[in-house]
Amino acid sequence: MGMRCLLVCGVSIALPLFVGADVCKEIGMQNETPSVGQPFAFNCTFPPITFGKVNVLWYKNSRKIPVSQNVHSRIHQDHTWILFLPLAWEDSGIYKCVIEETDHCYRIHINLTVAKRSWCDNSGTSVSTLSDEYKQILHVGQDDSLMCHLHFPKSCVLDSIKWYKVKKKFLLTAWECVACDSNAISCGCDFLAERVGNGGRIPKIIYPKNNSIEVQLGSTLIVDCNITDTKENTNLRCWRVNNTLVDDYYSESKRVREGIEVPVSFQDHTFYTVNITFLEVKMEDYGLPFVCHAGVSAAYIILTLPAPDFQAYLIGGLTALTVVMLSLVGVYNVFKIDIVLWYRSTFHPNGTTEDGKLYDAYILYPKPQRDSQSHDVDTLVWKILPEVLERQCGYKLFIFGRDEFPGQAVASVIDENIKLCRRLMVIVVPESPSFSMLKNMSEEQIAVYNALIQDGMKVILIELEKIEDYAAMPESIQYIKQKHGAIQWSGGFAEQSQAATAKFWKKVRYHMPPKRYPHLPLLLGYKSGGC
Amino acid sequence: MAKAIYTPVLRHIQDLNHQVWVVQDQTLTAVPRKHSMVPATVSLIPCQYPETLETEKGIPMYLGLDKPDVCLFCTKTREQPMLQLEDKNIMTLYHHPEPVKPFLFYHSKSGRTSTFESVAFPGWFIAVCSEGGCPLFLTQDLGKAYTTDFELTPVN
Numbered sequence: 001m002g003m004r005c006l007l008v009c010g011v012s013i014a015l016p017l018f019v020g021a022d023v024c025k026e027i028g029m030q031n032e033t034p035s036v037g038q039p040f041a042f043n044c045t046f047p048p049i050t051f052g053k054v055n056v057l058w059y060k061n062s063r064k065i066p067v068s069q070n071v072h073s074r075i076h077q078d079h080t081w082i083l084f085l086p087l088a089w090e091d092s093g094i095y096k097c098v099i100e101e102t103d104h105c106y107r108i109h110i111n112l113t114v115a116k117r118s119w120c121d122n123s124g125t126s127v128s129t130l131s132d133e134y135k136q137i138l139h140v141g142q143d144d145s146l147m148c149h150l151h152f153p154k155s156c157v158l159d160s161i162k163w164y165k166v167k168k169k170f171l172l173t174a175w176e177c178v179a180c181d182s183n184a185i186s187c188g189c190d191f192l193a194e195r196v197g198n199g200g201r202i203p204k205i206i207y208p209k210n211n212s213i214e215v216q217l218g219s220t221l222i223v224d225c226n227i228t229d230t231k232e233n234t235n236l237r238c239w240r241v242n243n244t245l246v247d248d249y250y251s252e253s254k255r256v257r258e259g260i261e262v263p264v265s266f267q268d269h270t271f272y273t274v275n276i277t278f279l280e281v282k283m284e285d286y287g288l289p290f291v292c293h294a295g296v297s298a299a300y301i302i303l304t305l306p307a308p309d310f311q312a313y314l315i316g317g318l319t320a321l322t323v324v325m326l327s328l329v330g331v332y333n334v335f336k337i338d339i340v341l342w343y344r345s346t347f348h349p350n351g352t353t354e355d356g357k358l359y360d361a362y363i364l365y366p367k368p369q370r371d372s373q374s375h376d377v378d379t380l381v382w383k384i385l386p387e388v389l390e391r392q393c394g395y396k397l398f399i400f401g402r403d404e405f406p407g408q409a410v411a412s413v414i415d416e417n418i419k420l421c422r423r424l425m426v427i428v429v430p431e432s433p434s435f436s437m438l439k440n441m442s443e444e445q446i447a448v449y450n451a452l453i454q455d456g457m458k459v460i461l462i463e464l465e466k467i468e469d470y471a472a473m474p475e476s477i478q479y480i481k482q483k484h485g486a487i488q489w490s491g492g493f494a495e496q497s498q499a500a501t502a503k504f505w506k507k508v509r510y511h512m513p514p515k516r517y518p519h520l521p522l523l524l525g526y527k528s529g530g531c
Numbered sequence: 532m533a534k535a536i537y538t539p540v541l542r543h544i545q546d547l548n549h550q551v552w553v554v555q556d557q558t559l560t561a562v563p564r565k566h567s568m569v570p571a572t573v574s575l576i577p578c579q580y581p582e583t584l585e586t587e588k589g590i591p592m593y594l595g596l597d598k599p600d601v602c603l604f605c606t607k608t609r610e611q612p613m614l615q616l617e618d619k620n621i622m623t624l625y626h627h628p629e630p631v632k633p634f635l636f637y638h639s640k641s642g643r644t645s646t647f648e649s650v651a652f653p654g655w656f657i658a659v660c661s662e663g664g665c666p667l668f669l670t671q672d673l674g675k676a677y678t679t680d681f682e683l684t685p686v687n
Binding site (some may be wrong): 137515 | 533537540542546547549550552555556558560562563564565566567575576577579582588592611613638658662663664665666667668669670677683684685
């Protein structure tokens with residue numbers, strides 16, 4: 001009976017082990033290097049599995065028999081813990097705990113290396129042996145604490161934990177915590193480094209500042225996002241539009257791209273630059289916020305069209321106006337005669353109505369002694385002038401020798417009739433002796449002066465030939481030449497060849513008064529001849 | 532490809548009891564920090580597409596280890612959310628065009644300390660045992676026997 005029970009018990013213990021060896025999941029290996037002569041405890045825990053109802057057994061090396069659960073044994077299992085009270089050199093080795101629940105099995109290993117420590121003896125701390133000790137960092141200016149990693153099962157009563165400040169060096173301070181219980185003394189040393197902390201800061205976007213940027217349509221634009229953040233930050237920095245990453249938003253056209261993030265490290269913070277590149281600014285970009293994100297911080301830019309440059313428009317407008325004006329003046333100067341004649345023929349201005357004058361022009365001409373000149377003058381005065389100005393253009397001329405009443409004195413003829421004329425047309429020929437008429441006839445000269453001065457009559461000076469030197473001319477002629485200029489005869493002397501549209505006649509007609517309309521019925525029969 | 536240049540930030544993570552995250556035999560465990568040990572280098576990178584997530588809980592982050600290429604990931608085993616490591620490159624998750632929730636944690640910062648709440652299992656936080664030496668796990672009991680507040684320190 002007893003044998004059977006032993007057999008059954010043996011099978012019942014061995015079976016799960018046998019099964020467990022096949023299906024157990026290896027959790028991992030942990031290394032521990034506790035000190036010889038000190039108490040040591042290790043908890044077999046695999047959350048959240050070990051929070052539930054599980055069976056835990058500790059084994060040393062590959063032994064099949066679990067560690068004793070006798071509390072009086074130097075090495076024993078206490079619930080999920082394995083305890084060494086205290087550690088001996090021969091305890092080094094691999095230990096495993098097997099966690100079994102209803103249908104699962106887990107296995108955790110610890111690699112225990114028993115070490116000799118000098119820090120726990122009375123000689124104090126030796127820095128050279130601290131390399132394997134706890135490293136705990138305190139932050140300057142913040143509430144912080146050290147942890148005495150002396151973990152034992154609840155059944156072990158730690159009477160007290162005392163802290164001793166062992167050594168203080170530049171930036172480094174060694175502390176010692178000592179715990180006692182009824183069985184042994186446990187020691188641990190913590191080695192501390194101080195440093196400046198800066199937790200709790202949020203990323204700061206220096207630029208952009210929710211500002212607008214003026215940019216020309218079609219141009220290229222690069223905008224930097226400048227950020228400062230803590231060195232420990234894990235924030236994402238990116239550009240977004242419509243809450244979408246720009247690289248995704250423009251994934252097809254790639255017209256707008258996010259640049260490479262450039263971090264620059266400083267002592268207590270990191271400075272980041274992330275740019276956004278618009279290869280070509282389009283109309284749809286204006287007014288759309290492009291947002292730079294850095295963790296919880298965000299700031300945007302908005303593109304705007306540049307404001308119109310009124311000054312440029314003004315200068316351009318004035319320049320164009322000036323050019324137009326100069327062009328008009330130039331055109332007017334070139335075509336002045338044609339324009340005035342066209343105006344007169346089109347609109348028939350009636351500026352000379354009823355001024356008490358009978359004639360449009362008084363023809364004053366010399367009597368050259370040279371036959372050829374005399375003939376030319378006669379042809380011009382008697383034939384050509386009446387033909388063109390009277391017949392073709394409808395002017396009425398006073399020609400001395402044709403229109404005066406017989407028997408009148410020359411002086412009185414000139415004096416009286418000149419007052420009835422609107423223009424004085426003076427024909428001159430080059431040779432001075434031929435001007436005897438004007439030079440010698442003092443009465444006529446007086447009449448001319450009177451006409452000029454009293455009536456302010458306009459004078460038309462016609463050179464029959466080119467006159468090189470006016471010095472030989474009478475002063476009155478010089479004066480007229482200087483004031484009004486002269487028109488040089490350019491046509492031949494054939495009577496039929498004259499047309500009012502010739503250049504010479506246009507000039508003459510330009511200086512003649514505008515024709516008066518409506519005029520005498522006798523003019524209706526005349527050809528206008530282009531007048 | 533979006534933002535290929537962005538790289539994860541690397542941090543050591545410990546709690547206020549000076550227990551630091553270490554990788555022990557492919558398990559992420561919190562143990563009292565010692566000079567001799569090498570803490571786990573945790574890589575963190577924010578999710579690019581947080582629009583559909585509850586961002587008021589914190590910045591959605593992928594958490595992984597620098598070496599080996601594994602990421603922290605939440606799954607449910609027998610009605611119990613569990614924290615596991617899975618072979619995965621964190622940048623693969625980062626470039627995924629939508630949030631990969633089992634791998635995401637809301638990183639909420641309060642002063643020096645941070646909490647990591649599972650996005651897949653809201654209300655469940657990454658925790659360690661107060662008494663040390665236990666693998667990381669998920670808990671919904673805050674401010675009790677477990678530590679859920681962690682401090683991120685730069686990797687020197």
